[in-house]
Amino acid sequence: MGQTVQFAGAILILVAFVLGQFRVLKLESFAYLWLNFVGSVVLTADAWRGQQWGFVLLEGVWALVSLWSIAARLRGKPLASGH
Numbered sequence: 001m002g003q004t005v006q007f008a009g010a011i012l013i014l015v016a017f018v019l020g021q022f023r024v025l026k027l028e029s030f031a032y033l034w035l036n037f038v039g040s041v042v043l044t045a046d047a048w049r050g051q052q053w054g055f056v057l058l059e060g061v062w063a064l065v066s067l068w069s070i071a072a073r074l075r076g077k078p079l080a081s082g083h
Contacts, residue, residue, distance in 0.1 A: 005046050012039030013062075028079040030070070037066035
């Protein structure tokens with residue numbers, strides 16, 4: 001089941017990335033931010049379980065930045081846009 005969880009988390013992040021690159025989703029949109037947040041939380045938890053500390057760091061920071069951006073959007077603060 002571990003591979004399935006990893007695959008699901010990676011797919012969420014990759015979907016956000018691809019849709020952002022093709023400008024289907026704006027980088028500051030809730031959809032983009034939530035896809036990144038959920039995907040990175042899934043991968044962080046799986047890496048923690050497997051004691052893969054480098055990936056815990058990478059995905060954990062990814063999750064925190066995504067969550068920070070979601071919170072900023074909810075507060076009505078503008079985000080830096082990559083577009």
